[in-house]
Each structure stands twice: as structure tokens, then as C-alpha cells.
Amino acid sequence: MTKDELTKWFLCDDKIMLSVAKTTTLVNKAIKVHGLTCTTGAVLGRALTMSALMGAKLKNPSDNITAIITGDGPVGRIVTVARYGGVVKGYLDVPEVDLMPNDKGKIDVGGAVGKGKLRVISDYSMTKPYIGEVELVTGEIAEDFAMYYANSLQQPCAIGLGVLMKDTKALSGAGFLVEVMPDAMDNDIEEIENVTKQLSDISTIMKDISTVDFVNQYFGHLMPKLYEQSEPKFKCDCSMARVKKVLKSLPAEDRESIYNENGEIEVKCDFCNKTRLVSREDIE
Numbered sequence: 001m002t003k004d005e006l007t008k009w010f011l012c013d014d015k016i017m018l019s020v021a022k023t024t025t026l027v028n029k030a031i032k033v034h035g036l037t038c039t040t041g042a043v044l045g046r047a048l049t050m051s052a053l054m055g056a057k058l059k060n061p062s063d064n065i066t067a068i069i070t071g072d073g074p075v076g077r078i079v080t081v082a083r084y085g086g087v088v089k090g091y092l093d094v095p096e097v098d099l100m101p102n103d104k105g106k107i108d109v110g111g112a113v114g115k116g117k118l119r120v121i122s123d124y125s126m127t128k129p130y131i132g133e134v135e136l137v138t139g140e141i142a143e144d145f146a147m148y149y150a151n152s153l154q155q156p157c158a159i160g161l162g163v164l165m166k167d168t169k170a171l172s173g174a175g176f177l178v179e180v181m182p183d184a185m186d187n188d189i190e191e192i193e194n195v196t197k198q199l200s201d202i203s204t205i206m207k208d209i210s211t212v213d214f215v216n217q218y219f220g221h222l223m224p225k226l227y228e229q230s231e232p233k234f235k236c237d238c239s240m241a242r243v244k245k246v247l248k249s250l251p252a253e254d255r256e257s258i259y260n261e262n263g264e265i266e267v268k269c270d271f272c273n274k275t276r277l278v279s280r281e282d283i284e
């Protein structure tokens with residue numbers, strides 16, 4: 001198995017940007033942390049792969065991008081956060097959901113997510129967070145984020161996301177994001193459309209090849225220039241210090257009401273499932 005990586009490229013004389021991610025290890029870590037099924041592994045795996053692709057543009061250690069998918073499907077809410085350096089975390093409300101394949105014989109991600117909204121909060125240091133929201137298109141995640149790019153960011157793009165599952169193991173997680181600059185030529189855009197049409201099964205295509213081989217194979221005729229390479233990771237940034245800070249910020253009477261019989265507060269992190277016990281002395 002080739003290792004997780006994210007590479008960024010210019011195509012067509014720098015008028016089109018391409019980001020490609022291999023996320024198999026990252027997705028398997030999320031599956032293990034959250035006890036995901038075949039279905040929820042694919043759902044959260046796609047969302048985390050998108051998070052890694054979006055996070056690749058962050059320039060400062062305090063920058064982050066949060067995406068919240070609120071659908072009416074059985075998995076409930078899906079939350080992902082991308083941080084500087086290709087680090088992502090995420091969870092969904094109901095990790096046990098496991099659905100039958102859809103009528104195309106594929107994992108029913110759209111059925112698991114349902115209808116609803118996608119909200120993206122881009123928090124870049126120094127500026128006010130930018131919040132964009134769109135209706136979900138299919139709940140299949142890639143189309144929903146493409147709608148966000150087109151409607152909220154006014155950025156034409158093509159997105160592919162996929163997780164190839166065998167039971168509760170990801171055999172391949174992968175994704176790509178093509179962003180078209182305003183000065184891109186029409187025939188280049190047409191050619192990108194022709195290529196991305198062949199990439200509907202991205203997790204199978206990329207299963208045994210690196211992102212570099214993938215780009216050379218499918219985009220080689222569009223003058224690809226590699227300009228950045230990193231390793232995306234699933235990792236939480238919670239800590240005892242942060243938990244204490246949050247508890248300290250609560251009004252004293254609210255805090256009093258959540259102490260258990262041992263005078264401790266139990267705090268569970270949704271993103272990594274870690275539970276911490278904080279004593280009264282720790283806080284005061």
C-alpha cells in the first residue's frame with residue numbers, strides 16, 4: 001500500500017490548479033477511533049478527504065476550515081475540521097449506521113446523509129471567519145462541496161472523492177479538487193471535463209498508485225507542474241489544558257451542576273472519543 005500524500009499541481013500554464021489526496025491510512029485511523037461501519041467509514045472518509053484537500057491551502061498555524069453537513073439521513077450530523085499542515089479531524093453523530101448498497105451496487109452515502117445543508121466556516125487568522133452555506137445536492141459529499149465552491153466561493157471546480165471499503169477496512173481513500181482560474185482557456189476547461197468524467201471511481205483508480213503516477217497518467221498532457229507535497233493525517237488537537245480552559249469559562253453554577261459524586265467532571269471529545277476526568281482542584 002502506498003502511503004498517504006497530498007500533492008498540489010498547476011495545469012495548463014498555471015491557469016488550473018489540481019490537488020490530489022491519498023487518504024487510506026487517515027480513513028482507517030478514523031474508522032478505528034470512531035468504530036465506523038462499512039457505510040459510515042465511506043461517509044466520514046469522503047468528508048475527511050475533502051477536509052484534507054481544502055486544508056491544503058491554509059497558510060498559518062491558527063487557520064482552520066470547519067465543514068458541517070446537517071442532513072436528515074440516519075448518520076446525523078457530520079463535522080470535519082482541517083488544520084494547518086494537512087491535519088484533519090472529524091466525527092459523525094451515529095457511527096453504527098450500516099446500510100444496504102444502493103441500486104448501483106455502491107455504498108449508499110447519499111442515503112446515509114440525506115437531504116439538508118452544508119455549512120463551511122473558513123477561519124483565517126487576522127480576518128473575520130467566512131461562513132458559506134448551501135443545500136446538499138445528493139448527499140454524496142463531492143457534489144455537495146462542488147456546489148459550495150460554485151455558489152459560495154464563486155469558484156468553478158471539479159471534485160472527486162471515494163473510499164473503497166471491505167467490511168470495516170478502507171482499502172483505498174482518495175480524492176481530487178480541480179480549481180479553474182478566471183483566465184483559463186475554454187478548450188482547457190473542456191479537456192478537464194473530459195478527464196474528470198473518467199474519474200468517477202477515484203478510490204479504485206488510485207488504490208495502488210501514487211498521486212504523482214495518477215496525475216501523470218490522467219493529466220500528463222496538460223503540462224502538470226508539482227509545487228507542493230505533504231502528508232495528510234487524522235489527528236485531534238484536544239488537550240487537558242484546553243478542556244480546563246473551557247470549563248473555567250463556564251459560569252460557576254453551571255459547572256457545579258455537572259460535577260459527579262466524586263467531585264469530577266467527565267469530558268468526552270467528540271473528535272477522538274477520548275474521555276478526561278477533571279477534578280474540582282484542577283479547575284479552581
Ligand SMILES: [Zn+2]
Pocket residue numbers: 236237238269270271272273274
Ligand atoms: Zn480530541
